Amino acid sequence: MELFFTVTTVSAALIVGALWGLYLPLPRKLEGFLVAMAGGALIVSVMEELIRPALETLPFWLLALVVAAGAVAFTAADRGLEARMQGSKGAGLLLAITFDGVPENLALGTALIGASGLEVAALAGAILLSNLPEAAGGARNMAGGELSRRRTLMLWTGTAALLATAAIVGNLALQDVSESWLAAIRCFAAGAVAASLATEVFPKAFSEDHFGTGIAIAAGLLAALGLSQLSGG
Template sequence: MNPWLQILALTLFAGLAMPAGALLAIREHIHPRWLETELRHTILAFGAGALLAAVTLVLVPEGMRTLPVWLGALCFAAGGVLFMLIDRYLAAHRTSASQAVDMLFDYIPETLALGAAMALGSHAGLLLALLMALQNLPEGFNAYRELRRSSRLDNRQILGLFTLIALLGPFAGLCGYLWLAPYSEVVGAIMLSASGGILYSVFQDIAPQIPLRRHWAPPLGAVAGFLLGMIGQPLGA
């Protein structure tokens, strides 16, 4: 397949998982009530597992290959601090879109890295797209619930916003493919910065919502998300 078409297909596949997650949240009203509650927590846990898999199996290993350890560690820490500053800014201005912003700041660096990795001949593109889709689905689910609960946006507006974010992915992927490929150190820095930000988001926004007493599916959701990453890693190698 033409590399351009492959990048478009992979980034769209990953990005459209965000509005798909929102659609799932719209349709999640399942009875009895306990099933609806456990389903929501399990989806959140699955997303946390998939995010951790993306960090540990793709983003950090690929990023560390091109940078010295000290610089890689600095980029990783900078990503976490940047996400914290964004989070504090949003909280200070009482916006209801913190998780939607996190979703955007996860997605764009990852698609940039995906395009650049494919230009460099890396086999991690398919695995990264799969992990991005797995993380975007629960992120879309969670961000929809936040926006619907605390903003005036209706379902159609939220779905339109998430679709617009998804369409930024192919553009970012092609930018990575065309312009970042000669600069492997820059790609590594983007991957590691995104990793730090993702890890911050997992423990700031997702993990605190997961605990649910006397239910065991949510932590298994995290295990399942990470397991899919483990299975996909050899397939993408």
């Protein structure tokens, strides 16, 4: 029940965000502010919920290597996607967010193993905050290009289903995996998410809200820190 509720809440944010971007006015500065705030929240959550706990089972050199591997993997794939999808802005945005979301949701699924809802509230909350504005901006750009609103909403709904599946797979398929392997998987995902913040999230936020980005990131950091208190972090 806990897994179903968490996965549904996080994935539904993509659909709600897409509806928001398609049917409600979304000022560009507000979009940039929200994206930056979500990124700030993810910085705290990635460190506190994925990387720092891994120090209990992994030596620092191995932890650093795995985080770096996740960052390199995301960067290489992101570069390849950009080269392939040049001239198709809407599809490129969807693919980028999908690739970002898969490791996030795999991490969410593994974080739920043996944990209470409060213990993963910070990570789930940060991903939810991230999904809403990213889906809103992505859906708006896609519908403003080559796709209809209906087709765009269908694509985002499919993406939400894919990411929900990733979280469920991360939770069910890794139940019997050792804690060291779980820590390594979470660190790899953390590296991928961290790289996505640098290449996808913060540049987009800065282009939309030039002066408010720093304030928004600080607000996101504080929001995630507040959520982390639910788990005693």
